[in-house]
Amino acid sequence: MRDIVRVDLAERGYDIVIGPGVIGEAGERVSTLIGRRPVIVVTDDRVAPLHLAALEASLSAAGVRSNGPAIVLPAGEKTKSFGQLEALLDDILGRGIERSTVLVALGGGVIGDLVGFAAAIALRGLDFIQVPTTLLAQVDSSVGGKTGINTRHGKNLVGSFHQPLLVLADTAALSTLPPRHMLAGYAEVVKYGLIDDAGFYQWLEEHGAAVRSGESDALVRAVTVSCAAKATIVGQDERESGRRALLNFGHTFGHALEAAVGYDDRLLHGEAVALGMGMAFDLSARLKLCAPDVPERVRAHLAMIGLPTRLGDVAGVTWDTEELLGHMAKDKKVADGKITFVLARGIGQAFTARDIDGHEVAAVLDEAR
Numbered sequence: 355m356r357d358i359v360r361v362d363l364a365e366r367g368y369d370i371v372i373g374p375g376v377i378g379e380a381g382e383r384v385s386t387l388i389g390r391r392p393v394i395v396v397t398d399d400r401v402a403p404l405h406l407a408a409l410e411a412s413l414s415a416a417g418v419r420s421n422g423p424a425i426v427l428p429a430g431e432k433t434k435s436f437g438q439l440e441a442l443l444d445d446i447l448g449r450g451i452e453r454s455t456v457l458v459a460l461g462g463g464v465i466g467d468l469v470g471f472a473a474a475i476a477l478r479g480l481d482f483i484q485v486p487t488t489l490l491a492q493v494d495s496s497v498g499g500k501t502g503i504n505t506r507h508g509k510n511l512v513g514s515f516h517q518p519l520l521v522l523a524d525t526a527a528l529s530t531l532p533p534r535h536m537l538a539g540y541a542e543v544v545k546y547g548l549i550d551d552a553g554f555y556q557w558l559e560e561h562g563a564a565v566r567s568g569e570s571d572a573l574v575r576a577v578t579v580s581c582a583a584k585a586t587i588v589g590q591d592e593r594e595s596g597r598r599a600l601l602n603f604g605h606t607f608g609h610a611l612e613a614a615v616g617y618d619d620r621l622l623h624g625e626a627v628a629l630g631m632g633m634a635f636d637l638s639a640r641l642k643l644c645a646p647d648v649p650e651r652v653r654a655h656l657a658m659i660g661l662p663t664r665l666g667d668v669a670g671v672t673w674d675t676e677e678l679l680g681h682m683a684k685d686k687k688v689a690d691g692k693i694t695f696v697l698a699r700g701i702g703q704a705f706t707a708r709d710i711d712g713h714e715v716a717a718v719l720d721e722a723r
């Protein structure tokens with residue numbers, strides 16, 4: 355028996371299949387869904403030696419047709435770029451594909467976001483399947499249809515909403531994930547507890563170490579609860595006109611931090627989110643929206659797990675508050691020149707707010723060092 359979470363979006367609805375060994379079932383599940391349509395698998399050069407053969411063997415054993423060999427891109431955040439998008443489209447289109455072609459994204463959030471965007475625009479829309487291999491991708495990026503790339507102006511500023519046909523989250527594939535990336539994914543897991551599920555947050559305070567170390571039952575539960583939380587929100591607000599903005603908790607600060615670092619390995623997305631969630635609670639406490647001890651309760655948990663909680667924890671970066679404020683002003687949630695913040699009245703009680711005093715935001719950035 356597998357955990358299966360349904361993303362309920364009428365004709366764009368799909369299943370997320372979760373559990374150890376799901377990649378071994380990929381062939382049967384994909385073949386049932388797409389029949390004789392051809393696939394092109396896209397992955398990165400760290401995932402390819404670890405998990406590509408198993409996926410290809412499963413697809414081939416089930417008779418899934420392939421339109422040429424897998425495309426292997428460089429690993430890392432810098433691959434979410436115009437240059438890599440162009441190279442990917444060039445390779446796909448050079449194969450003389452038809453609209454029946456289905457792209458299969460095997461990898462973390464970088465591959466999923468890039469391949470999803472390529473699928474959205476190639477021939478004005480191909481179907482795609484997500485096979486997420488990082489914790490972050492299994493609990494967050496493979497679900498919900500946000501696809502895109504970074505630009506020199508900021509994070510994810512070019513992209514589209516394009517839902518996958520299916521998500522196959524093989525929790526056993528996380529056994530090869532470096533610990534730092536496991537932790538980065540854990541930040542997005544905690545996010546679901548912090549935004550609207552205090553019971554899940556409390557469970558994480560007790561079982562977070564088991565999730566982090568990859569204990570199968572804890573991991574499957576964390577991935578399933580996270581996917582169910584995201585599926586519910588996406589089902590209510592697919593294009594982020596309201597409630598979906600809660601999934602951006604910690605991201606207004608976090609994306610600015612990533613932009614300031616320049617998307618290199620000094621700061622991973624999940625690490626930026628961990629820092630940003632602490633700051634979102636700091637801002638909430640400064641504005642007397644939540645009790646003053648909540649930011650430290652959250653930081654204590656994130657730090658116990660091993661995530662950064664202060665800007666000083668990020669080695670080799672000098673932070674400039676004015677620069678960070680400039681990046682925050684380019685957030686996609688800016689409307690009428692004002693940033694929409696996701697704040698919280700307590701754990702599990704996030705909400706969106708506007709007209710926040712810029713001096714308070716600057717003070718939070720200054721004090722988070």
Ligand SMILES: NC(=O)c1ccc[n+]([C@@H]2O[C@H](COP(=O)([O-])OP(=O)(O)OC[C@H]3O[C@@H](n4cnc5c(N)ncnc54)[C@H](O)[C@@H]3O)[C@@H](O)[C@H]2O)c1
Pocket residue numbers: 398399400401404429430431434461462463464465467487488489490491494495496497498499500501510527528529530531532535538539542623624
């Ligand atoms: N679309 C969304 O809703 C959404 C949500 C959250 C994050 N994101 C985006 O996701 C990206 C981050 O994704 P990520 O954290 O998965 O990073 P990533 O894709 O860069 O993967 C992290 C690293 O782990 C390697 N890797 C992947 N799977 C592995 C495995 N099983 N074993 C060993 N190594 C493995 C990768 O090659 C890479 O080096 C960011 O660009 C972020 O903006 C998107």
Ligand SMILES: O=C(O)C(=O)C[C@@H](O)[C@H](O)[C@H](O)COP(=O)(O)O
Pocket residue numbers: 494498500509510542594598599601602605686
């Ligand atoms: O799915 C969403 O909605 C999210 O906000 C999930 C985030 O974790 C993710 O990082 C997302 O890519 C951020 O989106 P953006 O619209 O702020 O770029």
Ligand SMILES: [Zn+2]
Pocket residue numbers: 494542605623627
């Ligand atoms: Zn995120």
